[in-house]
Amino acid sequence: MFEVKLLKSFRSKDGKTIKYLQLTNDNHIIETGYYDIDEHIVCISSQIGCAMGCLFCATTNPDDSSNNKSFIRNLSSNEIIQQVDNILLPLKNLKKFDAKKILFSYMGMGEPFLNYTNTINSIKKLIEKFPNSRTTISTLGINPTLMRKLAHEKINTVLNLHLSLHAPTDALRKKILPKAQKIQPALRALKYFSSVKNISSKVNYVLIAGLNDSPKHAFELANLLKPYPFIIKLSNLNDFNNLKSSSQKTFNLFKKILNTEGIKTCEFISTGTDVKAGCGQLRRHYYNKNTK
Numbered sequence: 001m002f003e004v005k006l007l008k009s010f011r012s013k014d015g016k017t018i019k020y021l022q023l024t025n026d027n028h029i030i031e032t033g034y035y036d037i038d039e040h041i042v043c044i045s046s047q048i049g050c051a052m053g054c055l056f057c058a059t060t061n062p063d064d065s066s067n068n069k070s071f072i073r074n075l076s077s078n079e080i081i082q083q084v085d086n087i088l089l090p091l092k093n094l095k096k097f098d099a100k101k102i103l104f105s106y107m108g109m110g111e112p113f114l115n116y117t118n119t120i121n122s123i124k125k126l127i128e129k130f131p132n133s134r135t136t137i138s139t140l141g142i143n144p145t146l147m148r149k150l151a152h153e154k155i156n157t158v159l160n161l162h163l164s165l166h167a168p169t170d171a172l173r174k175k176i177l178p179k180a181q182k183i184q185p186a187l188r189a190l191k192y193f194s195s196v197k198n199i200s201s202k203v204n205y206v207l208i209a210g211l212n213d214s215p216k217h218a219f220e221l222a223n224l225l226k227p228y229p230f231i232i233k234l235s236n237l238n239d240f241n242n243l244k245s246s247s248q249k250t251f252n253l254f255k256k257i258l259n260t261e262g263i264k265t266c267e268f269i270s271t272g273t274d275v276k277a278g279c280g281q282l283r284r285h286y287y288n289k290n291t292k
Contacts, residue, residue, distance in 0.1 A: 003078045003082035004086065005023045007020075007029070008020075010276075011275065012274050016035060017036075018275075020086065020087060022086060031277075031283065032044060039102065040088070040103070042084055042103070043282070045282065046108070046119050047111065048073055056206060056280050058283040059109045080118060084126060088102070103135070104133055106137040111140060113137075113146050120150075123155055138162040138204065139163060139164065141180065145189075147190060151197060152196065162203070163187070163203050163204065170183055176208070190230065191229070194230070200231055202230060204268075207236055208246065209246045211243070218253070219257060222261035231265065236251060
């Protein structure tokens with residue numbers, strides 16, 4: 001019996017992104033992204049749906065066909081592995097496929113730290129299959145204790161951790177990320193992880209027009225992060241839920257303020273948005289069509 005079965009795929013116009021719809025044994029759909037850019041990136045889902053309720057993310061948007069639930073359940077470690085195998089194993093024999101350039105990105109559907117054991121077990125097994133791969137996990141900082149524990153897991157891979165922040169204050173962050181915990185414990189846990197691993201971790205910040213992208217927010221963010229050795233990964237919103245992305249002028253000013261205040265930044269641009277494979281776009285869009 002299959003763990004996860006590949007149903008359908010959607011390739012972006014530029015040919016660099018493929019979104020995969022995959023079916024679990026209990027008839028639920030998960031989505032997985034594959035991005036063939038400078039390396040082979042697999043955006044891995046750890047849950048069916050998500051309970052975090054983030055304003056800008058389609059994953060938490062409920063489906064009528066699942067009794068209006070945003071979250072169904074955790075994926076098992078075998079299900080997580082199978083969704084990756086379904087994508088990478090057919091590619092392994094292609095001449096252009098470089099097995100030394102694989103990045104497993106736990107940034108798909110779900111909050112990995114709410115499925116910690118299965119996430120860690122899947123990473124360990126995946127790096128046995130793909131020994132030269134790297135792994136990145138993204139979290140809302142829902143469990144700072146587990147973030148610290150991650151630093152000491154015996155995992156034979158280059159492992160990094162990103163914190164999804166998206167606001168400079170607890171009050172605004174709670175509005176954007178309703179289930180988020182306090183900022184400072186998460187920042188301290190990320191600093192601990194970075195120190196143990198001796199790497200520069202990143203803080204993700206999606207700019208949303210009129211909500212978290214003003215100069216005031218930029219200065220607040222700079223003051224918040226000055227004590228920490230992080231890189232701020234700035235990205236624009238993939239329009240969703242009546243929210244709009246910031247203008248390029250606003251984005252540039254926000255970045256300039258951070259840089260002037262001594263904060264290191266990098267920019268991230270989603271690919272595959274034409275097939276809804278960009279950040280915040282994965283969900284169970286095709287549930288009714290493919291599970292009957």
